[in-house]
Amino acid sequence: MSEIDETKSTVRNLSPVEAAERFIAARENRNSQKTVRSYRNRLNEFVAWAEENDIESMRDLDGWWLDEFERYLETTENAPTTIKGKMSALNQLLQYCASIEVVDERLPEKCEPPKLTREEETSDDLLASEDAKEYLAFYRDSTKHYGTIQHVVLELIWHIGGRISCFRALDYGDWYPDQRKLEFRHRPPTRLKKEGRHERNVLVCEPVAEALDFWRERERPEKRDDNGRRPLLTTSHGRASDSSIRCWAYQATQPCLYTGCPHNSDRESCSYTQRQHSSKCPSSRGPHAIRTGSITWQLNNGISYVKVAKRAAASPETIRRYYDKPDYDEELERRRPETENLDILTSPF
Structure with a gap:
């Protein structure tokens, strides 16, 4: 092997961890911090698995190893959905590695993320409207908890249906009290998903x-x-983070x-009441739920898919597929105005 070929081989012989870090660094220039963080989290398991299986170079990967990882x-x-996300991230990594000639250009074709049914793609995890009423009634009547950040976040997410990024991006001046209006704007480095x-x-x-x-x-x-801006939702350190x-x-x-x-626990001693462990409570619900x-509640109230989609920042198709989760009685009530008196003898058709 010539000196040039040996240098070329050394430069392009990346380990899985080196390839992942190089890929993530390239993404930092074109994606939001949240997207980059998602890639990193999804690839962490692949990197750890590769190390456990003594895969020292991306060149060692082939179709068999990809099937083993899945x-x-x-x-x-x-x-x-987690498997699909991790395999999709690996596919993106392999495409990047193929583009810089670290792996065979045909290898990404062998890493095909699994196709999921509609039931597998969507989650049934949601905060039911009956529970939301209980929580919000409690906060509105409480002298201790009224107007806390927990209360405000629940009011905003429930009554608007927006993503975390929407509320994080709000500045102090985006709230107009006299009009009861919030303005959501894309102002990097705070970002809205579709800008x-x-x-x-x-x-x-x-x-x-x-x-x-x-x-x-x-x-x-x-x-x-x-950046010198006044966020609407703040902590003692500045703008609230996604995790906050x-x-x-x-x-x-x-x-x-x-x-x-x-769950028969005592609130005073339960670790789940602490901020860092709050997500572990089996009965609590996160922003997505x-x-x-x-969104389901808004649709149950007769608001159209188009209007709910605009309010919650999503497409009507996304709303129908991923967020509309009525139970059978709620579906019945939506149909009631048009169907409860449906009679062929009185119908004009």
């Missing part, structure tokens, strides 16, 4: 506005973010706030 994912209690396409103005009801005003005037830490909003949602939906613990419940 089988490994299936035996480690990963949900079908300008998800910019919109949203109205909220008076109780939501009052809780938000209480938070803003009495509870909100007066902080600026790293997620934890607040979990804390807001712990049933022991207003009733006895369904609250968003799903909210």
